[in-house]
Amino acid sequence: MQHAKWIRFIAQFAQLSRRQRQAGIALLRGNTPQDATVALLESVAQPHLACPACHSSHAHRHGHAHGLQRYRCVPCGRTFNALTGTPLARLRHKSLWLAYADCLLASASVRQAARQLNVHRNTTFRWRHRFLTLARTDRPLRLHGIAEADELYLLESEKGSRHLARPARRRGGHARQRGISSEQVCIVVARDRTGQTLGFVTGKGALTQLQLQRCLLPVMDHDVLLVTDGHAAYRDFAAEAGISHEAVNLRTGIRVQGAAHVQNVNAYHSRLRAWLRPFHGVATRYLPNYLGWRWILDARRIRSPEALLKATVGAFPHLTVT
Template structure:
């Protein structure tokens, strides 16, 4: 996982079945994800990016979703941002604490912004975003100072401190990292985001130390992630929600 090797390679290397390798991968990711995020506070910046939805691994895409399977990730049928795109909201404070979370399909709405950033509002002093009105509304209702950064107007930094450059850099690295999977299954999006966040945080360390950190992180929280909870179930919805840790 640290080296980004595919499941078939991992299964062969460990002498286990491909399905077992899949469940082991997601048990590790569910455990890392269950640790949650560090508390964000002070000056925060937030922006969203979009990734093409994928039903990779589904055996009957055409019958269930009404379209032919894409090859190696493929392209959206519609131009621009649509319901074919998974919205990923990224936020970071000036202490380097980062949050990655799925915000739904298509353009993010006000309720999704509130659900993701609302719990951090009490410690937030300033929220830096683009000129999207939904962020402006959230900041007003949360009683937080809001600084709009309008790249279209040629403004990238205000007063030398307010910008969204850190989260935009995360967007670029995330999309580059996802390419190695040739399509990321949408139902596992939050798990993959936890994986990327871990590697982005620890990737500069020695490889042996990164492996050690991943092992420690996956054991740091007491959790129950049975195989049955990871299998597809009717009524679960588009995204997989990992069972909560006790």
């Protein structure tokens, strides 16, 4: 290659993304992107390798298939690999998984990721929810100190369903009934002052005390101070659970009463709504995945594609409890 052409070729590397540059370096070193992905996944699975059928750890190597080391279980004879029983089992294009994890961390839409990776949009849609199946479960175990809770409502959506239970809406549409109704889905968000956040899809219609007992009671410390607005369901839940409770009367314009306010959880609501807007509607059945995805981004516990790929198979970074 002529020197001038070489200079022009090297200059184009500045236009590549970080993931593309890393893939280029891997190729120059003789490692393909698929090799790097497989090596990462097998290093995660190796310490806990066990037969998914009988859970025995007594297995021996049994050849390779689709780039992965296969194993045969000695007691039951079943064969398996590092991805058997994980959300990534039977998915193809392993060489693109780290690049797709980068797309998730960048909140790329299904079509944006498909164009970037040169695959069909159905593939990136399938990957989105496979990648989030376990990653969304990486949440704080308890809320401590002062915890704020508030609810928000999204219009119920059957996006992607072949058979709708109601007439289709055009361009998102609007609820036919005024106020809170069964056309809207309630999401309760609880957040303590350390930033630990939990989101729950409670169901259609207005929030109830029983829904709060099911969602919040298992994750609240017994000595927590729960701060909410004046909704009666929170008051009744706190009284029944024996939890200290303070309500802020937002209707009268009082937003802060000393340390009692719901500014943190309302700010989280605002970020969540703004983040959901570019997706142009989220199917209600997938809302828990999106709440987990938003927590991954907001908490910044998973900051690299490698860490997200590990979380996809259940290997989470250590959760510090404060």
